[in-house]
Amino acid sequence: MQRILSIVILLATVATTGCDTDVNDLVGLSEKRAASQALVLRMGIGLGAQTKGLDSGGTGTASKRSLRARASRLANRFNQQRFRALAVSEPTTSPCDNFDENNAQTNIEITTANADGSITYTYVNCFFGNNYQNGTQTIKHTRDPATGIYTYTAVMGDRDGKIDEGKDFVEIDYTDDTLTDFNYKSVDDLSYQISYTINSNTMDFGDLSGVFNGVSFFHNKLTDSAQSVTARYEETKMEMTSVDGVEKTTLNGKVRLDIDDGSSTRNLTMSYTDMVITDQVLSSGGIQHTENGKISVSSSTDNCLDGDYTIETTDPMITDSSGNTVAGTIVINGSTTITYNDDQTVTVTIEGKDPSTYTQQQLQESAVLCEILS
Numbered sequence: 550m551q552r553i554l555s556i557v558i559l560l561a562t563v564a565t566t567g568c569d570t571d572v573n574d575l576v577g578l579s580e581k582r583a584a585s586q587a588l589v590l591r592m593g594i595g596l597g598a599q600t601k602g603l604d605s606g607g608t609g610t611a612s613k614r615s616l617r618a619r620a621s622r623l624a625n626r627f628n629q630q631r632f633r634a635l636a637v638s639e640p641t642t643s644p645c646d647n648f649d650e651n652n653a654q655t656n657i658e659i660t661t662a663n664a665d666g667s668i669t670y671t672y673v674n675c676f677f678g679n680n681y682q683n684g685t686q687t688i689k690h691t692r693d694p695a696t697g698i699y700t701y702t703a704v705m706g707d708r709d710g711k712i713d714e715g716k717d718f719v720e721i722d723y724t725d726d727t728l729t730d731f732n733y734k735s736v737d738d739l740s741y742q743i744s745y746t747i748n749s750n751t752m753d754f755g756d757l758s759g760v761f762n763g764v765s766f767f768h769n770k771l772t773d774s775a776q777s778v779t780a781r782y783e784e785t786k787m788e789m790t791s792v793d794g795v796e797k798t799t800l801n802g803k804v805r806l807d808i809d810d811g812s813s814t815r816n817l818t819m820s821y822t823d824m825v826i827t828d829q830v831l832s833s834g835g836i837q838h839t840e841n842g843k844i845s846v847s848s849s850t851d852n853c854l855d856g857d858y859t860i861e862t863t864d865p866m867i868t869d870s871s872g873n874t875v876a877g878t879i880v881i882n883g884s885t886t887i888t889y890n891d892d893q894t895v896t897v898t899i900e901g902k903d904p905s906t907y908t909q910q911q912l913q914e915s916a917v918l919c920e921i922l923s
Contacts, residue, residue: 556840556860556881641659641660642657642658642659642660643657643658643660644658645658645672645675645676645682656673656674656676657675658670658671658672658675659671665689666691667687667688667689667702668687668688669685669686669687670685670686670687671684672684672685679722679723679724680721680722680723681719681720681721681723681728682718682719682720682721683714684706684716684718685705685706685718686706687703688701688703688704689702689703697747698745701743701744701745702740702741702742702743703740703742704739704740705717705718705738705740705763706718706737706739708763709738710738710763710764711764712736712738713738714736716738717736717737717738718738719734719735719736720734720735721733721734721735722734731770732769732770732771733767733768733769733770733771734766734767734768735767735768736765736766736767737763738764738765739761739764739765739782740761740762740763741761741762742760743758744757744758745757745758756788756790756791757788757789758789759787760785761782761785761786761802762782762783762784763781764779764780764782765779765780766778766779766780767780775810775811776808776809776810777808777809778807778808779806779807780805781805781807782803782804783802783803783804783805784802785801785802785803785804787800794830795827796828797825797827798825798826798827799823799824799825799826800824800825801821801822801823801824802820802821803820803821804818804819804820805817805818806818806819815848815849815850816848817846817847817848817849817852818846818847819844819845819846820845821844822842822843822844822845824840824842824844824860825839825840825841825842826839826840831867833869834869835867835868835869835870836867836868837865837866837867838865838866838867839866840860840879842859842860843857843858843859844857844858844860845857845858846858853915853919853922853923854918854919854923856922858881858882858922859881860879860880861879861880861883862877862878862879863878863880864876864888865877866889873893874909875891875893876889876890876891877889884900885898885900885921885922886898886899889909893909894906894907894908894909895907895909895911895912899921
């Protein structure tokens with residue numbers, strides 16, 4: 550698998566895990582903190598089951614896969630249910646699809662057609678194989694005939710800005726139907742809008758964008774049995790386009806993470822301003838990667854990376870077909886230059902100081918990154 554040794558990912562990882570943590574295996578990228586990394590990096594696109602891990606390759610490609618998978622799955626469900634819902638004047642009640650016979654009495658789905666063309670689904674203890682859902686979501690799927698742009702909107706939970714399993718939308722991947730021994734759990738109280746185009750010839754997704762507001766809780770025991778995360782989104786926006794083979798992702802907005810490791814809770818806020826990330830697969834099988842824009846980091850604990858960062862790519866990063874970053878230059882705040890060398894070392898030049906050379910493995914250590922950037 551190819552992994553871009555990205556400054557954006559490095560910042561997100563160290564800020565999320567804390568400067569006293571060795572993140573050498575994290576931006577490897579191991580699964581230890583994959584859920585929280587994915588959330589920070591994708592600005593909330595990886596909702597629900599999509600936050601279970603990071604995809605290989607560039608950030609834009611991974612994010613687009615997560616976004617379109619969610620939009621496609623839910624839009625298809627909307628279209629399947631629309632005619633049934635609109636055919637009756639009263640809400641329809643039926644057993645959930647593929648329900649667990651052991652829970653048949655409480656396994657109910659209520660479908661309501663609304664005047665604005667949206668549909669409200671209320672799941673009451675719904676079991677779908679090894680997946681459990683409970684709560685309410687309202688969705689709407691439209692297409693603008695003039696532009697060909699599809700718009701998918703969704704509201705989950707009661708939107709009071711608080712996580713409450715009795716009022717918000719709960720999804721659990723469980724091991725047994727007592728729901729106490731689960732692999733993954735999310736609780737959503739949020740609204741979001743996804744817009745996208747579809748190539749009529751290939752039926753592939755084209756440009757994509759998503760805007761998120763609200764709060765979401767998740768706990769992935771497969772990646773970390775103790776840590777759970779509550780994320781708060783404020784006009785969090787991601788836009789993705791693809792032109793001539795170049796995947797472009799633009800991030801704006803703010804995400805606050807409340808991270809509970811089982812013994813204490815800390816919070817971290819990351820704000821993105823016109824953070825543009827591009828990825829292009831090369832004929833050699835490698836990836837060309839750039840990142841330009843601004844990131845702000847603020848935390849409740851003593852974090853060596855708190856501050857504002859302006860990132861500029863002056864020479865695109867190149868990762869070869871074996872996944873090694875062999876070229877590229879990044880300038881941070883106009884005074885720190887990071888150059889990736891073909892021998893897989895990194896030369897760091899800080900204004901007013903002599904250049905220093907590190908292995909790429911050392912650059913992923915929190916102590917080194919904090920020394921360079923703080």
